[in-house]
Amino acid sequence: MGMKTTHLKKLIFIVLLLYGNVMFSQTTVSMQAPCNISGCGAQDVEIGRVYIGDINGDQITTCTVGDVLNDVYLYVDISKAASKIDLYMQFYLMNGSDKIDKDGNVYVGNQKISIGISGSITTGTYQMFELINYTCGEELTLTDVYLSWQTPGSVVGPGCATQQSKCSGENLPPIDVQTPIAPDFTFVYNCENNGFQGATFTNASTGGDGVLTYQWSFGTGSSPSVANTEGPHIVQYTSSGTKTVTLTVTDEDGDFNSITKNVVIDSTPLASIIGTNVKCNGGSDGAVDLTVTGGKTPYTYSWSSGETTEDINNLSIGSYTVTVTDANNCTSNATIEITEPTVLSTSYLASDLSCGGSDGAIDLSVSGGTAPYTYLWNTGATTEDISGLTAGTYTVTVTDTNGCQQVESVTLISNDNEDPTISVPEMLSIEGCNEDDISSLNSRYPFSLTESSDIKDSFFATDYIASDDGTIVSITYIDVVASYNGCITTVTRTFTVTDTCGKKGTDTLIITITDTTNPTWTNEPMDMTSVECDPSTNAQAFSDWLASFSGTDSCGTAAVTHNSTGLSDDCGGTGSETVTFTLTDECGNSITKDATFTIIDTTDPTWTNEPMDMTSVECDPSTNAQAFSDWLASFSGTDSCGTAAVTHNSTGLSDDCGGTGSETVTFTLTDECGNSITKDATFTIIDTTDPTWTNEPMDMTSVECDPSTNAQAFSDWLASFSGTDSCGTAAVTHNSTGLSDDCGGTGSETVTFTLTDECGNSITKDATFTIIDTTDPTWTNEPMDMTSVECDPSTNAQAFSDWLASFSGNR
Incomplete structure (x- = not known):
C-alpha cells in the first residue's frame, strides 16, 4: 500500500486545485480490448498511488464494514509526466479475485477499463470515475496496468500507442487501491479448562495508509484485557456474560476507526462421577452417577461403553470414561474405575469321627468377598466352626456384608471299610x-x-x-x-x-x-341358526356368539381361538359362517369343534307409501307424462335387514284417445334377500271436455253468382272452420250434400258443422251458404230493325228466321 505524508497531502490538494477540474472534464471512461503491451518499456510517465476520495478529491479515510459508499471516486496520482499529452490508461479493476467494472459489476472477459485524458499531462491527481456500489471493506487492486501517451504536437489523441516507445506497462506490478480504514475482526470460541469459554480474535480489517497500528480491548474478565498488535489473540475469560470487544485501527497518518462487537461468553462444563462398585465378584450391578456443572445446556453424553444417558447402571468391572458436550460444543471428560471384591471362597479342615461316635468337627476358613461374614449351618449353628458332630453331611451358607453368598458342604463319615x-x-x-x-x-x-x-x-x-x-x-x-x-x-x-x-x-x-391331556369344553360351541336379522344388533350378536364358548384344563388355563373372517354378507344384514373353534391349553394340547352362525331374513319388507289408484285425471298433454312418471316413482318401502327397492311392470299408458290413457301397474317391493310383496294400482287419464271452436261456422249469404267461382267459394266456405281440444286434435265434419240450384248458378244450403275431439267429445253449429242473382243480362248483339228487304219468296222465310236468331246477350 502506498505511503502518505502530511507534506504530500498538502501537495495533492494544490494539484487538485490546479488541475483536478480541468482533467475531469477531459476524461473519458469506457471498456476496451487490451492494448498490445509487448515491447512497452518507456518510463516517461509513472503512477504514484490510487485511492478512493470524495467529489473534491479528499481521500475517504474511514467507513463501516458492509456499508455501501455513495458519491465516491477513484483517483490516480501521476508522479512523472514532463512534456507529455493525451494520457491513456488501461487496467483490470479487481475486487478480490473478481474483475469488476466501474459500476461494481462482476464480468468475465478480457476487456479492460480504459481512461483517456486529453491535453497536456503534468504530475498531479486525476479523477478517473465514480465508484458505484463500492462496499466498505472491499479491497481493490489495479492489475495489468497499461499507460500510453503522445509527444506534444501529436494529433492522434488518447488511445493505444502508435509508438511502442510511448507506452509503459510490460512489467508493471499490481497497484493496491488505498481504501478507507474498515476495522473488522472475527472470533472463534475455544473451550478452556478454567471454567469459562475463551475466544481467538483475528483481525479482518482493510484499508488505511502505510503501517497500521491496532488497539484491542477484550472486555471484562479477559486475559489479556488489551492488546496492541494485529494478532490473532487468544483470550481467556474468568466470568461469563456479554463481553464488549473493541478494535481500533490507526494508520500512519493518524487516521483511525473503531468497531465494537458483543461476544457472549458461557461457562464450560465440568463433569464429576460418583461410582458404585460391583457388590459380588463376577456381578454387573455397578452404577455411575454423573454430575455436570457449568456449560450451556442441553448436554449430550458419550460413554466409552456406548451409552448416551447421563447416568449408567448394570455395570461390570472396568474403566468408564464419559465425554460431556454442551450446547457450545465445549467438552469435559471424567473417568471412574468400577471394581469388585475378590471371590468369596471357603475351605475347611474336617475331622471324621469314630464309627458310631459323635466326635466329628469342621474347621471352616473364609476369604475374599467383603467382611464381616455371617454363617448358617444346616444344623442351625451360626458359628464359623462346629464340633461334636456325628456322621453326615453338613452344609454352611456364608454371607458377606454385601449379601454375597458361598455354600460349602462337608460330609463326615465314621471309620468304615466300605461305602454302602x-x-x-x-x-x-x-x-x-x-x-x-x-x-x-x-x-x-x-x-x-x-x-x-x-x-x-x-x-x-x-x-x-x-x-x-x-x-x-x-x-x-x-x-x-x-x-x-x-x-x-x-x-x-x-x-x-x-x-x-x-x-x-x-x-x-x-x-x-x-401334560398330554387335552382340555375340555365347559361351554361347547353350538350352532346358532335362523337368527332373524337386525342390523343394529347383528354384529354384536355374532361377536357375542364367537366369545361365548369356553373350556378348562386340569393343569392350567385353556384359551379358545377361532378362524372366523366375518359373516358372508349374502343379503342385507344377513350372513352365515361356519367357524372352527380351537380350545388349547398352555402346553399346546387342543381340541376343535365346528359351529355355524346364521342370520336369515324371512320377513317381507313393508310399504311406507303404499301404491294407490289415481283415476279421473283430466288430461293435460304438457303434464300427463310427468304426472304418470311421478306416480310410478312415488311409492316406497322399508326393510328391517337393509334396503327395499320398488319395481313395477309398467309398459306405458294405453293411448285410447288424445292424451288420455290408463294402465294397471303391479308394484313389487323387494328387500336385499329377495323377500317381496306386491300391490296393484291403476292410473287413468280421461277426457270429458268438449273441443272448442277456434273459427266458428258463420252464414255466408247474398253471394252474387259467378259460375266460374261459385263452386270454389262454396268449397272454401265448407273448409274454413276449425277448432281445438286440450287433450289432442279436433276435426270438423259437415253434412253438406251440395247447393240447391234454383236458377242459373244460384243456390243455397244450410250445413250442420260438427267439431269432434279424439275421444269423441263434440259440439255442432249450423250455418247457411247462399248464392243469389239480381243482375240483368246485357246485349251482346242487340236486336235491330231490318227493313226494305227485297222480297224473294224463296229466301224471305229463311231471312226472317235468321233475323230472329241473330240476337244474343250476356249475364
Missing part, C-alpha cells in the same frame, strides 16, 4: 401337570422337597437295590425340581443309603411329569 451302595431306575415318566402330581401310586413315593424319613422297610423291590458290608441304618430320598418350562417338569429324586458308620451311597431317579 444303592441303585434305582434312571428314568420315570408320568402324566401330570407338575411335581404336585408325583404320588406313591405313580412314583412309589410322594413328592418331598425335604429329606424323607427312613424308607428302608419299603425300599427293596425290583430295580430298587441297596447293600453294605455292614448294617444299613437308613434309606432316605429328597426331590429337587430340576426344570420347568410350563408344560414339562423334571424332578431329580436322590436316594441316600447310610450305614452305621455314617458312610453314604447315593443314586438318582429322573422323574419327568408331562
Whole structure:
C-alpha cells in the first residue's frame, strides 16, 4: 500500500486545485480490448498511488464494514509526466479475485477499463470515475496496468500507442487501491479448562495508509484485557456474560476507526462421577452417577461403553470414561474405575469321627468377598466352626456384608471299610401337570422337597437295590425340581443309603411329569341358526356368539381361538359362517369343534307409501307424462335387514284417445334377500271436455253468382272452420250434400258443422251458404230493325228466321 505524508497531502490538494477540474472534464471512461503491451518499456510517465476520495478529491479515510459508499471516486496520482499529452490508461479493476467494472459489476472477459485524458499531462491527481456500489471493506487492486501517451504536437489523441516507445506497462506490478480504514475482526470460541469459554480474535480489517497500528480491548474478565498488535489473540475469560470487544485501527497518518462487537461468553462444563462398585465378584450391578456443572445446556453424553444417558447402571468391572458436550460444543471428560471384591471362597479342615461316635468337627476358613461374614449351618449353628458332630453331611451358607453368598458342604463319615451302595431306575415318566402330581401310586413315593424319613422297610423291590458290608441304618430320598418350562417338569429324586458308620451311597431317579391331556369344553360351541336379522344388533350378536364358548384344563388355563373372517354378507344384514373353534391349553394340547352362525331374513319388507289408484285425471298433454312418471316413482318401502327397492311392470299408458290413457301397474317391493310383496294400482287419464271452436261456422249469404267461382267459394266456405281440444286434435265434419240450384248458378244450403275431439267429445253449429242473382243480362248483339228487304219468296222465310236468331246477350 502506498505511503502518505502530511507534506504530500498538502501537495495533492494544490494539484487538485490546479488541475483536478480541468482533467475531469477531459476524461473519458469506457471498456476496451487490451492494448498490445509487448515491447512497452518507456518510463516517461509513472503512477504514484490510487485511492478512493470524495467529489473534491479528499481521500475517504474511514467507513463501516458492509456499508455501501455513495458519491465516491477513484483517483490516480501521476508522479512523472514532463512534456507529455493525451494520457491513456488501461487496467483490470479487481475486487478480490473478481474483475469488476466501474459500476461494481462482476464480468468475465478480457476487456479492460480504459481512461483517456486529453491535453497536456503534468504530475498531479486525476479523477478517473465514480465508484458505484463500492462496499466498505472491499479491497481493490489495479492489475495489468497499461499507460500510453503522445509527444506534444501529436494529433492522434488518447488511445493505444502508435509508438511502442510511448507506452509503459510490460512489467508493471499490481497497484493496491488505498481504501478507507474498515476495522473488522472475527472470533472463534475455544473451550478452556478454567471454567469459562475463551475466544481467538483475528483481525479482518482493510484499508488505511502505510503501517497500521491496532488497539484491542477484550472486555471484562479477559486475559489479556488489551492488546496492541494485529494478532490473532487468544483470550481467556474468568466470568461469563456479554463481553464488549473493541478494535481500533490507526494508520500512519493518524487516521483511525473503531468497531465494537458483543461476544457472549458461557461457562464450560465440568463433569464429576460418583461410582458404585460391583457388590459380588463376577456381578454387573455397578452404577455411575454423573454430575455436570457449568456449560450451556442441553448436554449430550458419550460413554466409552456406548451409552448416551447421563447416568449408567448394570455395570461390570472396568474403566468408564464419559465425554460431556454442551450446547457450545465445549467438552469435559471424567473417568471412574468400577471394581469388585475378590471371590468369596471357603475351605475347611474336617475331622471324621469314630464309627458310631459323635466326635466329628469342621474347621471352616473364609476369604475374599467383603467382611464381616455371617454363617448358617444346616444344623442351625451360626458359628464359623462346629464340633461334636456325628456322621453326615453338613452344609454352611456364608454371607458377606454385601449379601454375597458361598455354600460349602462337608460330609463326615465314621471309620468304615466300605461305602454302602444303592441303585434305582434312571428314568420315570408320568402324566401330570407338575411335581404336585408325583404320588406313591405313580412314583412309589410322594413328592418331598425335604429329606424323607427312613424308607428302608419299603425300599427293596425290583430295580430298587441297596447293600453294605455292614448294617444299613437308613434309606432316605429328597426331590429337587430340576426344570420347568410350563408344560414339562423334571424332578431329580436322590436316594441316600447310610450305614452305621455314617458312610453314604447315593443314586438318582429322573422323574419327568408331562401334560398330554387335552382340555375340555365347559361351554361347547353350538350352532346358532335362523337368527332373524337386525342390523343394529347383528354384529354384536355374532361377536357375542364367537366369545361365548369356553373350556378348562386340569393343569392350567385353556384359551379358545377361532378362524372366523366375518359373516358372508349374502343379503342385507344377513350372513352365515361356519367357524372352527380351537380350545388349547398352555402346553399346546387342543381340541376343535365346528359351529355355524346364521342370520336369515324371512320377513317381507313393508310399504311406507303404499301404491294407490289415481283415476279421473283430466288430461293435460304438457303434464300427463310427468304426472304418470311421478306416480310410478312415488311409492316406497322399508326393510328391517337393509334396503327395499320398488319395481313395477309398467309398459306405458294405453293411448285410447288424445292424451288420455290408463294402465294397471303391479308394484313389487323387494328387500336385499329377495323377500317381496306386491300391490296393484291403476292410473287413468280421461277426457270429458268438449273441443272448442277456434273459427266458428258463420252464414255466408247474398253471394252474387259467378259460375266460374261459385263452386270454389262454396268449397272454401265448407273448409274454413276449425277448432281445438286440450287433450289432442279436433276435426270438423259437415253434412253438406251440395247447393240447391234454383236458377242459373244460384243456390243455397244450410250445413250442420260438427267439431269432434279424439275421444269423441263434440259440439255442432249450423250455418247457411247462399248464392243469389239480381243482375240483368246485357246485349251482346242487340236486336235491330231490318227493313226494305227485297222480297224473294224463296229466301224471305229463311231471312226472317235468321233475323230472329241473330240476337244474343250476356249475364
